[in-house]
Amino acid sequence: MRTFTSNALTVPILAVLAGCGGGGGNVVALTNLDAQASEARCADIATKSGLQSTTLKTRYVAAGTRRPGTQTSGDFLPGHCVVTGSVDPRTGVDGKPYAIGFELSLPDHWNGRFLYLGGGGNDGTLRDTSLSSSISIGTPSPLGQGYAVVSTDAGHQGTSASFGADPQARIDHAYNAHDKTAQTAKSLIAWRYGRKPNYSYFSGCSGGGRQGMMFSQRFPDYFDGITAGAPAMRVSSGATVAAMWNNRKFTDIAPAGADGKPVLSQAFSNGDLNLVSNAVLAACDAGDGATDGMVQNTRACKFDPAVLQCAGPKTDQCLSAPQVGALKSVFGGPVNSAGQALYVTQPWDAGIRDAGWRAWTLGTSTTGTPNSRYNVLMVDALVNEFFTPPDPTFNPLAFNFDTDPARMQAFSAIYDTYRDDRLSAFKGRGGKLLFIHGMSDPIFSADEVVEYYERLAANNGGIDATRSFARTFLVPGMTHCSGGPATDNFDSLQAMVDWVERGVAPDVIAAKASASNAYFPNRTRPLCPYPTFARYKGSGSIEDAANFSCVAG
Known part of the structure; x- marks a missing residue:
C-alpha cells in the first residue's frame, strides 16, 4: 500500500455537489481500471479532485491484501482506494483544534451504490469503512460487495463529549458534519467514477440511528433508503433523563462497600436478573405459541415484578421489596414531582439477564466508583453537551427532575429527532x-x-x-x-x-x-x-x- 498526501486545496468545489440525491436508474458497474491505473487514480484524488478547505490523504489497497476489519480468515477485499479527509479545519473557542473528519472507501469494481455508515456514542472516531453497519451485523462487507462507503467523526476528534464547550462543534455533531460529509463523499465519488451514485443509503444504530432520522428530516433528498437502528431520537431530552432516573433508583438500593459508598453493580446480582428474566418468560413466552426463551408477542406481554417479592428475608429465589420498587420505577419511566412523564416506559423482556443490559445500567465495578455506561457515557454527554451551558462538575445523583430537564431543551431543539x-x-x-x-x-x-x-x-x-x-x-x-x-x-x-x-x-x-x-x-x-x-x-x-x-x- 502507498500513501499520498496533499495540503488543503482552495479551488472551487465541484458543481456536482448541487445534486446530492440518488441518481435513479439501473445499477451498472463502470468500466474497471486495472490495478496499476486504479492506484494512480487513487493518488490523483488528493491533488486533482478540487475540494475547497479540505485536506485529503489517500492509500490504495490492492486486491487480496486485506480482509474486512481485523478478520484473519475469510474473503479478502477487492482493490480499493481509501480517502481520509479533514473538512473546515479551525480552532474552537476552547482553543482546541477541530475539523470534520471522514473516511471514504472507493472500490475498483463499483456497483453504483453509496453507503453512509452512522456513528454512535459521542462519535469522535472514524468507523472502519470495510465493515458493515452496526445494525446489520454478521453480513458481508458492503465494500466487498462494491459499495462506496463513508464514515465521519462528526466534527471532533476523541470520544469525550468535552467538545460541547465549543458551540460550532455542537452544531457539527448535530447535523453540519453529516451534511458536509455526505456532500464531500458524493463529490469524490463523482470525480472517481465520472458520475454520482445510482442509489444512496444510510445505515446506523444508536447515535447513528439518530443521524439517519436527522437526514430524513433536514436533508430528505440525500438518501434513497435509511435504516435507523435504536434511534436516539430523544437522547438529549428524554433518554438521558431516564438514564439519570434509572441510575438514581438503582444506586438508592445498592449495598454499601467498605468505604460506605453504594456499589451500584451489586444492586442486583446476575442471579437476581435471571429471576426477573425467567419470570418474564413465565408470563409472556407462550404468547407466541412456542416456549422458547423469547417473547415475540411483545404487545401482549404484561408483567409485574411484585410476583418475585420475598415474603420474608431476601434469598436467591426472590427479590427484596426495594429491588421490586426500583424495577417498577425504572420500567415505568421517569416522572417529575407532579407525576408527569419525562420519557417513555420500558418493555419487559428476557434480555434483562444479558451482560449487555448490565453494562449500561449497573456495570461491573466492585467499588463505590461505578462503571456503568449511564455513569460513564451518558453523564459525559449530559454535562458537556446536553446541558446549555455545559456543567462539567455536575453530580448526576443530584439531577433534579423538576428543573434540570429544562436545561436540556436548547440543545434538544437542534439535536433530537422525535x-x-x-x-x-x-x-x-x-x-x-x-x-x-x-x-x-x-x-x-x-x-x-x-x-x-x-x-x-x-x-x-x-x-x-x-x-x-x-x-x-x-x-x-x-x-x-x-x-x-x-x-x-x-x-x-x-x-x-x-x-x-x-x-x-x-x-x-x-x-x-x-x-x-x-x-x-x-x-x-x-x-x-x-x-x-x-x-x-x-x-x-x-x-x-x-x-x-x-x-x-
Whole structure:
C-alpha cells in the first residue's frame, strides 16, 4: 500500500455537489481500471479532485491484501482506494483544534451504490469503512460487495463529549458534519467514477440511528433508503433523563462497600436478573405459541415484578421489596414531582439477564466508583453537551427532575429527532425508512420507537399506508443494537436495497443467532414488521424460522 498526501486545496468545489440525491436508474458497474491505473487514480484524488478547505490523504489497497476489519480468515477485499479527509479545519473557542473528519472507501469494481455508515456514542472516531453497519451485523462487507462507503467523526476528534464547550462543534455533531460529509463523499465519488451514485443509503444504530432520522428530516433528498437502528431520537431530552432516573433508583438500593459508598453493580446480582428474566418468560413466552426463551408477542406481554417479592428475608429465589420498587420505577419511566412523564416506559423482556443490559445500567465495578455506561457515557454527554451551558462538575445523583430537564431543551431543539412525525419531504421524494430496535435495549426504549411510529402512522393515513415508506422491526431479546438472547444477525442493508431498487418491501427480515450465541446458537427467526409478530406454526423445530410466520399482534 502507498500513501499520498496533499495540503488543503482552495479551488472551487465541484458543481456536482448541487445534486446530492440518488441518481435513479439501473445499477451498472463502470468500466474497471486495472490495478496499476486504479492506484494512480487513487493518488490523483488528493491533488486533482478540487475540494475547497479540505485536506485529503489517500492509500490504495490492492486486491487480496486485506480482509474486512481485523478478520484473519475469510474473503479478502477487492482493490480499493481509501480517502481520509479533514473538512473546515479551525480552532474552537476552547482553543482546541477541530475539523470534520471522514473516511471514504472507493472500490475498483463499483456497483453504483453509496453507503453512509452512522456513528454512535459521542462519535469522535472514524468507523472502519470495510465493515458493515452496526445494525446489520454478521453480513458481508458492503465494500466487498462494491459499495462506496463513508464514515465521519462528526466534527471532533476523541470520544469525550468535552467538545460541547465549543458551540460550532455542537452544531457539527448535530447535523453540519453529516451534511458536509455526505456532500464531500458524493463529490469524490463523482470525480472517481465520472458520475454520482445510482442509489444512496444510510445505515446506523444508536447515535447513528439518530443521524439517519436527522437526514430524513433536514436533508430528505440525500438518501434513497435509511435504516435507523435504536434511534436516539430523544437522547438529549428524554433518554438521558431516564438514564439519570434509572441510575438514581438503582444506586438508592445498592449495598454499601467498605468505604460506605453504594456499589451500584451489586444492586442486583446476575442471579437476581435471571429471576426477573425467567419470570418474564413465565408470563409472556407462550404468547407466541412456542416456549422458547423469547417473547415475540411483545404487545401482549404484561408483567409485574411484585410476583418475585420475598415474603420474608431476601434469598436467591426472590427479590427484596426495594429491588421490586426500583424495577417498577425504572420500567415505568421517569416522572417529575407532579407525576408527569419525562420519557417513555420500558418493555419487559428476557434480555434483562444479558451482560449487555448490565453494562449500561449497573456495570461491573466492585467499588463505590461505578462503571456503568449511564455513569460513564451518558453523564459525559449530559454535562458537556446536553446541558446549555455545559456543567462539567455536575453530580448526576443530584439531577433534579423538576428543573434540570429544562436545561436540556436548547440543545434538544437542534439535536433530537422525535418532533417531526410526518416526514413529508422524505416520503414525497420516494424515500424508504426502516426502524430496527431491540426489545431489551437499556438506553433507548423500544417503546419510544413504537410511540414515534404510531404518531407517524397517524399522520400518514394509518399503519397500512405508512408501511409503503416506513416500517418498524422489533427484535426480541436484543439489547443495544446487538447481543442478548436474540436472533441479532440480519442483513438490513440488503432488505433496504430490495425495497428501494426492486420494489420488494420487507414483509420479513431473515435473522439468526450467531454460532457463539450463549443462549441458542444458530437459531433462526423471521423479524416481522410492527405490529405483527413471529408466531409458531405448531409443528417442527423451534430453532427453525421456517416454522414461524408473521401474524397480527
